Amino acid sequence: MTYGEKNTAITGIGQSEVSRGSDKSALELTVDAALGAIRDAGLTRADIDGIATWPGADNNTSGFSPVGVAQIQDALRLKLNWYGAGGEVPGQYGAVFNAIGAISAGLARNVLIYRTMYEATARKTSFANSLVKGGERQAGIFLWYAPYYNYAAALQQSLMFNLYVHKSGIRPEQVGQIAVNQRRNASLNPAAVYRTPITIEDYLNSRMIATPLRLFDCDVPIDGSTAIIVSRMDVARDGPNVPIRIEAIGSSMQYRNSWVQLDALDTQAQPKVAEMMWSRTDLKPKDVDIAQLYDGFSFHTINWLENFGFCERYGAKDFIEGGTRIALEGELPINTGGGALSAGRLHAYGAVHEACTQLWGRGGDRQVKKPLNVCATSTAGGPLAGAMLLVKD
Amino acid sequence: MASTASGTAPPPRSLPVVDKDSQTFWTAGEQGELKIYRCQDCAYYIHPPVRFCPQCESRRVEPEAVSGKGHVVSFSINHQQWVPGLPVPYVLALVGIAEQDDVRLVTNIMNCPPEEVSFGMPVKVYFEQVEDLWVPLFEPDSEGAPRP
Numbered sequence: 001m002t003y004g005e006k007n008t009a010i011t012g013i014g015q016s017e018v019s020r021g022s023d024k025s026a027l028e029l030t031v032d033a034a035l036g037a038i039r040d041a042g043l044t045r046a047d048i049d050g051i052a053t054w055p056g057a058d059n060n061t062s063g064f065s066p067v068g069v070a071q072i073q074d075a076l077r078l079k080l081n082w083y084g085a086g087g088e089v090p091g092q093y094g095a096v097f098n099a100i101g102a103i104s105a106g107l108a109r110n111v112l113i114y115r116t117m118y119e120a121t122a123r124k125t126s127f128a129n130s131l132v133k134g135g136e137r138q139a140g141i142f143l144w145y146a147p148y149y150n151y152a153a154a155l156q157q158s159l160m161f162n163l164y165v166h167k168s169g170i171r172p173e174q175v176g177q178i179a180v181n182q183r184r185n186a187s188l189n190p191a192a193v194y195r196t197p198i199t200i201e202d203y204l205n206s207r208m209i210a211t212p213l214r215l216f217d218c219d220v221p222i223d224g225s226t227a228i229i230v231s232r233m234d235v236a237r238d239g240p241n242v243p244i245r246i247e248a249i250g251s252s253m254q255y256r257n258s259w260v261q262l263d264a265l266d267t268q269a270q271p272k273v274a275e276m277m278w279s280r281t282d283l284k285p286k287d288v289d290i291a292q293l294y295d296g297f298s299f300h301t302i303n304w305l306e307n308f309g310f311c312e313r314y315g316a317k318d319f320i321e322g323g324t325r326i327a328l329e330g331e332l333p334i335n336t337g338g339g340a341l342s343a344g345r346l347h348a349y350g351a352v353h354e355a356c357t358q359l360w361g362r363g364g365d366r367q368v369k370k371p372l373n374v375c376a377t378s379t380a381g382g383p384l385a386g387a388m389l390l391v392k393d
Numbered sequence: 394m395a396s397t398a399s400g401t402a403p404p405p406r407s408l409p410v411v412d413k414d415s416q417t418f419w420t421a422g423e424q425g426e427l428k429i430y431r432c433q434d435c436a437y438y439i440h441p442p443v444r445f446c447p448q449c450e451s452r453r454v455e456p457e458a459v460s461g462k463g464h465v466v467s468f469s470i471n472h473q474q475w476v477p478g479l480p481v482p483y484v485l486a487l488v489g490i491a492e493q494d495d496v497r498l499v500t501n502i503m504n505c506p507p508e509e510v511s512f513g514m515p516v517k518v519y520f521e522q523v524e525d526l527w528v529p530l531f532e533p534d535s536e537g538a539p540r541p
Contacts, residue, residue, distance in 0.1 A: 130475070132407045139410040144441065145499045146409035147528040148485055151475035158469035159487055166467075166512050210485075211470040260487065260497050261440070265467060 003280050004104030009236040009243035009393065011110070011229045012041025013356045018224035018344045019120065020193055026066040026118040026223070031075055033225035034112055041229040042240040043110055048078050048229075050108030052095040054115060055087030063122025065115075067225070072114065082107035090251040090273065091294075091379030092348035093386035097251045099230045110231045115349040119221035131156065144260050153381075154218055154297065155210040156259065160382060161299040164266040165212045168314035170302070172212070176203035177323040178298035179216040179341055185328060186338025188366035193220055193344045217298040219340035226349035228356070236393075243393040244356055247374075250277030250387035257383045268300070270307035270378070273385040278309070281389055283374060285309040288389075290358055290368055291332055292351035292377040295339040300380040305334075308376055308387070333368050348379040352388075359392045403480050406523045414442040417456040422520030422527025428456040429496060438493040461518035462491040463498070463531065464540040470507045482507045488516055488531050489540075504532040513540035 014036025016022075016029035024032070038048060057068025069085050072078075082102045090097065092115060099111040130151050131142050138146035142156070150156050164170070180200055186192035198216065206215040236243035250273035256263050264271060278284070285308060293304040302316045310332055311319040320326055326334045337343050337354035344350065355375040357363055372392070379386045411419050414430070421428040430439040432446035433453040439446060444454040468486035484502040489495075502510050503519075515537025520527040 134407075137408050137410045143409045145485075147406040147523065147526075148499050148501050149404075149406070149471070149475075149479065149483060150485055150499070151479075152473070154473070155469060155471050155475075155485055158471075159467045159485065162469050163467040163512070208472045210473060213469075258441075260499055261495065263495065265487075 003248070005100045005246040005249050005280075007233045008100050008103050008230050009233055009245045010352070010356055010390070011231040011236045011239045011241055011243055012037045012039070012043065013353050014038070014040055014227045015191070015353055016225040018191055018193055018222050018346065020222060021120045021124065022118075022223035026063070026116055026225070027071055027075060029223060029225040030067045030072050030114055030116045030227070033114055033116070033227035034072060034076060037112065037227035037229050040241065041110070041231065043229065045076055045078060047110050048112045049081045050099060050102050050111035051078065051080060051083040052099040052102070052111055052113045053085045054089065054092045054095040056085030061122060063118035063120070063221075066118045067116040078112070090253065090386035091381060091384040093249075093379045093388060094251070096230060096246070096388065097249055097386065100246065100249065103230070103232050109235050110229055112227060113230055114225060114227040115347050116225035117221070117345060117347060118223050119345065120223045123221055141259055154213050157297055157382065158210040158213050160265050160268055161297065162212050164299060164303065167266050168317060170317040172204060173200055174317045174321055175212070175217065175298060175302065176200050177320040177326070178295070178301050179203050181323045181326050182295070182335050182339045183342045185336050185366055186342035188364070189337045189343055190364075192338040192342050193222055194338070194342045213297060213299075216341070219296050219345040220342070222344035222346070224344055224346055226346050226353050228349070228352055241360060244359055245391045245393050247283065247389040247391040248277045248280035250274055250385070252276045253383070255383060259382045262383045267307060268303055268380055269383045269385040270303055270380060273387050274307045274309065277387045277389060283389060283391070288332065288374050288376045289370065289372045290336060290355070290375050291334045292336070292355045292375060293334055294348055294351065294378050294380040295335055295341050296345070296347075296381060298341065301334065301339070304378050304380065308378070328366060328368055336363065336366055336368060351377050355390050359390065402478070404476055404478055406521070406528060408523060408526055411526070414444070418442060419526040419528070421456070421458070422522070422529060425520065426458040427461045427518045427529055429459050429490065430454050431457040438490070438496050440496045459490055459492050462534055462537055463488040463516055464491075464537070465502065465510060465512060465514040465516060466497055467512065468502060468510050470510070484510050486510070486531070498529060500529060500531045502532070503530050511539070515539055
């Protein structure tokens with residue numbers, strides 16, 4: 001059995017400015033990221049023959065996904081053999097998995113993958129990404145939540161996080177190590193939006209949003225765009241960067257795909273996604289040098305530490321105690337650029353960008369000092385989960 | 394939901410789109426009943442409602458009244474005032490029905506101080522009419538036993 005992802009690699013990365021309110025349009029930010037990634041891969045616009053994104057244009061003013069495939073393809077006048085976008089995939093990395101499929105099917109050689117968010121600007125005029133839409137009846141994946149004052153992911157996801165707290169016994173001062181460590185990393189990252197270090201006391205004093213989530217457990221809405229180029233391996237090896245191979249992916253949906261009936265409430269849908277990823281590689285959790293774990297909320301990161309197998313079930317509280325293991329100097333540095341909590345809500349693509357930044361040794365003041373070859377990265381959110389193992393060629 | 398200290402009314406409850414399968418769930422409260430789809434061949438409860446039994450593949454599925462009793466599977470106490478006039482704190486919860494563990498309902502836990510809501514707490518249904526729908530809500534069930 002040959003796994004398609006092993007014939008693909010990330011060859012270039014790009015990122016726009018990331019801010020709490022941009023002077024540029026969402027489309028221009030996307031152009032900045034895309035051109036950066038194409039150039040970084042040693043390619044030109046003419047070399048891009050595929051586009052993938054998650055979830056694609058949402059055609060509203062929420063800022064959640066303002067730029068679809070059509071806009072960026074036309075802006076860059078790209079000539080494509082394949083393109084695709086959609087949200088009903090294993091989280092944000094579904095776009096990467098689709099690109100792997102397209103490359104494996106011979107449909108593309110160099111796929112531009114991007115994620116653009118414009119929530120900072122959108123929120124200046126309204127509660128832009130409210131799960132409740134005024135004046136209309138609610139449809140879609142949160143329909144069963146409609147009458148119950150479920151305004152935001154922070155509240156709805158807390159139903160999962162609070163059960164995790166109940167079962168694991170994790171304490172707030174342990175949870176807070178995620179936010180504190182990531183702010184420290186962000187202080188060394190010039191592109192991060194929040195760079196002033198915080199203490200555990202700051203974390204404990206930050207206001208409660210919905211138990212158990214405090215403000216500093218929540219990621220930061222931004223305006224920004226990230227792009228990566230995923231190339232077929234033979235093409236990748238012609239480029240200027242050492243290819244970052246996609247060693248294995250986890251894309252499964254073995255649970256009930258529901259934000260209510262999910263049959264893995266406290267772990268979210270991660271365990272079997274991780275199991276699939278590890279089944280496609282000879283590498284083991286102990287081989288992982290760094291991890292860029294989804295952190296829309298800090299509990300996602302805590303869940304992934306266990307579900308990737310870096311510690312045992314309900315053992316994350318001990319693993320992150322004191323914060324030393326997960327620090328830049330620790331045995332498993334995580335979210336080394338500050339993550340979504342402090343560098344901004346680039347929605348998993350910030351994590352891929354940081355993974356490549358570290359593996360290519362471009363981390364500057366935040367560069368992890370030990371030799372780096374293997375990074376685990378992930379997405380999360382209730383029934384949605386995706387995982388990748390990235391390896392320097 | 395309790396009124397605010399200033400006496401202003403809380404925001405109205407948002408309502409779901411209703412279809413031919415979910416109609417019964419959102420309207421049976423008019424008769425004071427909580428109705429869940431049930432397989433007429435193997436007795437399995439199916440929620441969200443669809444006329445297919447994933448246990449035995451029967452298409453003979455009909456809504457049946459359940460006891461209205463259940464327990465708190467998980468909950469969160471919301472403190473953030475997401476919109477003006479929203480009275481906080483309040484409790485968003487998932488409740489498992491007494492008849493079958495894998496039927497969960499989203500709800501608010503009402504008529505109970507938020508700090509007294511607990512995992513496994515026994516609760517019972519009641520209904521609040523909003524426009525043409527009857528929204529199931531849950532409150533403490535003093536006769537029930539907590540789930541471990």
